[in-house]
Amino acid sequence: MPRANGRNFRELRPVTIERHYLKYAEGSALISIGDTCLICSASIEDKVPPFLRNSGMGWLTAEYSLLPRATKERTVREAAKGRLSGRTQEIQRLIGRALRSVTDLQALGERTIWIDCDVIQADGGTRTAAITGSFVALVDALATLTKDEANARLPVRDFLAAVSVGLVNGEMLLDLDFEEDAAAWVDMNIVMTASGRLVEVQGTAEKEPFTREEMNAMLELGMEGIAALVEVQRQALGPLADKVGGKNE
């Protein structure tokens, strides 16, 4: 079964990241991966949640939302329903946890970074695209805190990106689109640093339990995808890329 647009099994869809997409946010990016498209922004607030007051540490939290016609069928707004779905909460907890893992909250000081991921169009892989795109918005926001210091390192330890891998009809595929995702036997989301360390692995048997060997092969394929995504992030960030992670390498 061939993939859409002649893509091979181990290939990402075309990825672009447009920085400074919004005028007001401290950092923002429009990320497109195939037909999946999100606005990611990073906002800085000069206070922290109660549990961190007077701790000297900062915090990072994330919110995620779908525009109603991001999807094939119109999705009812969560604001209209008055409550967030379990799916939304799970995704925004994942995004926040992932980005916190590479942010130096001590160096950030008593500030909160709000990451907002709004999905303009959803063709599979929105949560992984949200992490990959938000990382760029985060770096831009952090840069506003140190802009006067030419050589200052940013309080972020390493590049971070995320990708999905899946078992679909017996084939192992990188970066599933919506149709592939719906047909997947196993769906795995991998969040990883540029240095190849794992931050989050979530593998779920949607139809059939999977073996240890399949698990390993999926991780291998995911690593290749992450490397390619980090390269796109570096290109987008240009010279700012060099200020990422130096402190901890």
Next chain:
Amino acid sequence: MPRANGRNFRELRPVTIERHYLKYAEGSALISIGDTCLICSASIEDKVPPFLRNSGMGWLTAEYSLLPRATKERTVREAAKGRLSGRTQEIQRLIGRALRSVTDLQALGERTIWIDCDVIQADGGTRTAAITGSFVALVDALATLTKDEANARLPVRDFLAAVSVGLVNGEMLLDLDFEEDAAAWVDMNIVMTASGRLVEVQGTAEKEPFTREEMNAMLELGMEGIAALVEVQRQALGPLADKVGGKNE
């Protein structure tokens, strides 16, 4: 007091409308008016609310939302708060009422059109831009219902656009941006058809009550703005523009 970008008092900001902005929606448009920018979509659902069942008539309803960093300071999501603000409800009722006034709900049949207006960036005039942009998305959505019939009229009676006018520091200005709006003594939103008939007039004394003469002058200025906006809509719609409104003229 000069206006930003050297704009004169009776001039709109630059306006662009990009059709087919979303892949899945029956109709969609990205409208930019200066730094104000919204995604408008029109979705067709094959059923109507309970009060119209078996009436043979259709319905149109609208929803409006701000992305959190559309604004200078991050706005808390209404989905996170679990309830819509009064401002949001007032705006979405206005958009729905305005577009219904030119839609032939009888000809539409038992279908609901969902208009979604999501503000990407908010620099004043989002509710009027929402009406102007959604009109284009609506026309495209209605066209999908009649696509096989080359000469069919669309079930929409006339072009419709909206604009704000205001009294700011004693001057009468067209199309207020955010700073002008915040300083306005009087703020008026006008929704009008291409044929110059009024659909909605909302004038509010934010600081000082206004006279009948000022009211008249503001209406005059609004009419000029509406004419210019309808021209942009016509350009965006191209040949489809000719299918609007013929039936009732």
Next chain:
Amino acid sequence: MPRANGRNFRELRPVTIERHYLKYAEGSALISIGDTCLICSASIEDKVPPFLRNSGMGWLTAEYSLLPRATKERTVREAAKGRLSGRTQEIQRLIGRALRSVTDLQALGERTIWIDCDVIQADGGTRTAAITGSFVALVDALATLTKDEANARLPVRDFLAAVSVGLVNGEMLLDLDFEEDAAAWVDMNIVMTASGRLVEVQGTAEKEPFTREEMNAMLELGMEGIAALVEVQRQALGPLADKVGGKNE
């Protein structure tokens, strides 16, 4: 088509305002306009919302509610549904905005006036009756703040009343009752001061867009109605009426 009770087209329904209707409120009034009847109260609280703290300025806010059997069919309580309808929020925002426009919030000092409008019976025009009746409750409440000073002006700049006008079957009518409102082509609510200045104009084409000429004629008719309503307010307030607005005239 004759009007109910032989009323002519440019005539208000019978209006009565009963002051001091409630024992505990600082100001209160029972207003009846035909079969429409509301309890309006004004309560004074010695603090302001967060955005005004330490500003030296006061605030005024309004709430509006229908008793379940104010209406022909029983209306479900918003407290039972757990959320305010868009209509309710729109009306209470209008009432608050209108009364703030004539209140001297600076002279009020750091206090909040709570206006409560509870509709006992709804036969059209409840939002305009709410404004007209609440103005009297407001004056009484403000008088409690200056009661020891015999000649003190109240912190309210001018009388304020509201009325509806409409186009119904081609006729222009003042003060629509429920049936007229339901049949109206155009519905306009006008809020005006005694000195003839406009505070809010909301005209909506319910069935057919309207012309500039019709708009002007509706404003003329509304002005007549406002003048008559202000006279009822003056009668109700008696000597206290003289303490209104002197400072700014």
Next chain:
Amino acid sequence: MPRANGRNFRELRPVTIERHYLKYAEGSALISIGDTCLICSASIEDKVPPFLRNSGMGWLTAEYSLLPRATKERTVREAAKGRLSGRTQEIQRLIGRALRSVTDLQALGERTIWIDCDVIQADGGTRTAAITGSFVALVDALATLTKDEANARLPVRDFLAAVSVGLVNGEMLLDLDFEEDAAAWVDMNIVMTASGRLVEVQGTAEKEPFTREEMNAMLELGMEGIAALVEVQRQALGPLADKVGGKNE
């Protein structure tokens, strides 16, 4: 310690019941007991809750609400808070249970009676006044169902009224006002039929547990109050009073 207005310990406050207070409701009454004042209405809906469908039986349910300035300090609206307080829910469950106990739900047929009790002014005893006043509204509503049949009995078995009794500073008092209620050691609400049978007894030690003897004395006193209240109901209902309860006596 003398009571307000020279009332003696075993005396009710002045009671008046005004029938047909609302134009649209099937039954309605304005009840005043001293400074406590409520609008009670009874609405008939031609369907029953799911658990009674196709049972041939009817239902009666009650709702209760305070206007914000019914109280000395303004009370926040439950509609604004988005949830009913425990106190409100307890009271409306009590009202519904009490009125159902004398209503012949079988004879009512598959209809729901909605009782609405809206407190205009609250000076103690609002829940008992709600029961006493709603009974009159209920009878009027039921009469609309049998209006063509001159001799028809109404589907209500007996008169029903409610009163409070309390131990305040060692004295046993009938019909507590707000200040007495706040000072009471024991507060008891009694719901009783005209024939002297108990429908609900709720006695609560607010400050001190009470003895069996005190309990008995409070019940005696309550019975006297109920008899007086039923007499007021009979006067208000006039000839309609004779159609109450015959069937089951």
Next chain:
Amino acid sequence: MPRANGRNFRELRPVTIERHYLKYAEGSALISIGDTCLICSASIEDKVPPFLRNSGMGWLTAEYSLLPRATKERTVREAAKGRLSGRTQEIQRLIGRALRSVTDLQALGERTIWIDCDVIQADGGTRTAAITGSFVALVDALATLTKDEANARLPVRDFLAAVSVGLVNGEMLLDLDFEEDAAAWVDMNIVMTASGRLVEVQGTAEKEPFTREEMNAMLELGMEGIAALVEVQRQALGPLADKVGGKNE
């Protein structure tokens, strides 16, 4: 009609109270009365609600919940519905009021006791079992506040227990199980101290109003049940029982 398990009309079901059921709570008990079974816990928090701040007094509040399969048919969780039912609120208000009546809030100081009653299995009488079981948890929690003082009295004035009595098919029964409760003509809950004083009496005619004589007989029977329940509480508490109530007798 014989009772389940050969129980006679004036007999309680088997009652057991297991103290220290939970590891973390300051006080906790598992109470079983027949097949009805609840976990009761008492937690101490070192602050009071706003209305008691700086009063020197403490507070006690209670919450009550059913596990979904405590009942014959699965009950939908109130957390899933997003609001507490009227029944739940009524019960938790009763539990809190009852336990406060014997707690010396002055001696407690500015602390809040949280009582949690979670029903594992519901076969009638859960609210009375909640009071009886929570009393034991409360005593254990209060003991942690005075543990260093060997002879210290606890800030609780007397033993407190609760039981239901009912009229079922003409018979007067103690401690109704679920089936008896569903069939009851009259249902009465009695909360009483060890010294025989009443704290709360709630009698409700579910099917038929009841007489003064029946009321008296039900109170007599309830007193017998309370005495037996207090004996079980004393056994469970062992030596700690002697520290209850001395101060005020």
Next chain:
Amino acid sequence: MPRANGRNFRELRPVTIERHYLKYAEGSALISIGDTCLICSASIEDKVPPFLRNSGMGWLTAEYSLLPRATKERTVREAAKGRLSGRTQEIQRLIGRALRSVTDLQALGERTIWIDCDVIQADGGTRTAAITGSFVALVDALATLTKDEANARLPVRDFLAAVSVGLVNGEMLLDLDFEEDAAAWVDMNIVMTASGRLVEVQGTAEKEPFTREEMNAMLELGMEGIAALVEVQRQALGPLADKVGGKNE
């Protein structure tokens, strides 16, 4: 750093499963793993959610809740807050997904299984204990559907259990208790079948990203734990264990 109770790094805490813990549920179990303790129940409802109607397939869904004093500090009830936390929603989605993966929804027919997991005491590992315990309740519930057929296979494909593994201070530990979990660098939850196939793997770097080698070692250790847990499930189920999974092996 030694573990509590002298446990070695690769050892589970003591595990017990008590079947038939509740009287009314079709299946139920009390599972204790060290001080962590939950009531799991499985309820059968004879209908399915809308998306499965007329599909011939069944469904399984799970809910999870903490009793307030399951935790060291009292946790506020989600029913009182009126919304489920993200953590709760994430856990109940995981439990449902895991149990669905081994349930033959086709063979179940148009029924819904409701799994309820109520945590009595929480000392780490509640979500994995919920899966392990609910599996037993599920088997008992499914057995009620086939009880007349002596040799019938149950519609469940394989045994299923879950366990946590973590990296704590450089050591790899099985089955983390609360303190270990709070100190963990990496926390991994593994859901696996008796035949060694993975159903869900969720590994999260709480403090430090982890390597592929560490990932592999954690999976190995988890497999050992799962095998031991399945053995406890088999013992608890006794002869019923033989009816699990035969059909699909």
